Amino acid sequence: MTTTREGEPGGSDDAPRPAGASVRDGDRASGASRRSLPARLMLFLRQVVAELKKVVRPTRQELLTYTSVVLVFVVAVMIYVSGLDFAFGKLVLWAFGGD
Numbered sequence: 001m002t003t004t005r006e007g008e009p010g011g012s013d014d015a016p017r018p019a020g021a022s023v024r025d026g027d028r029a030s031g032a033s034r035r036s037l038p039a040r041l042m043l044f045l046r047q048v049v050a051e052l053k054k055v056v057r058p059t060r061q062e063l064l065t066y067t068s069v070v071l072v073f074v075v076a077v078m079i080y081v082s083g084l085d086f087a088f089g090k091l092v093l094w095a096f097g098g099d
Contacts, residue, residue, distance in 0.1 A: 035043070058066065092098070
């Protein structure tokens with residue numbers, strides 16, 4: 001199911017528009033008037049609440065697993081970057097005659 005800009009159902013079973021007619025022309029032709037600011041805000045808030053109801057929160061076990069994966073990855077990257085820093089530091093000191 002597709003939705004229009006205002007969040008109303010729409011799609012392939014809508015009446016066809018004449019060639020060259022824009023979406024706004026179609027809105028005017030069907031008698032739809034522009035919604036007021038409070039109506040648009042309420043529609044937005046209803047859509048936000050509907051989307052938040054779809055959110056799936058991880059279980060405690062999943063959260064611990066995800067956290068440990070991230071921490072292990074961060075430590076691995078830190079070790080890798082530290083090794084590169086050490087190697088490039090030694091290379092620069094060797095190239096420019098440092099102690």
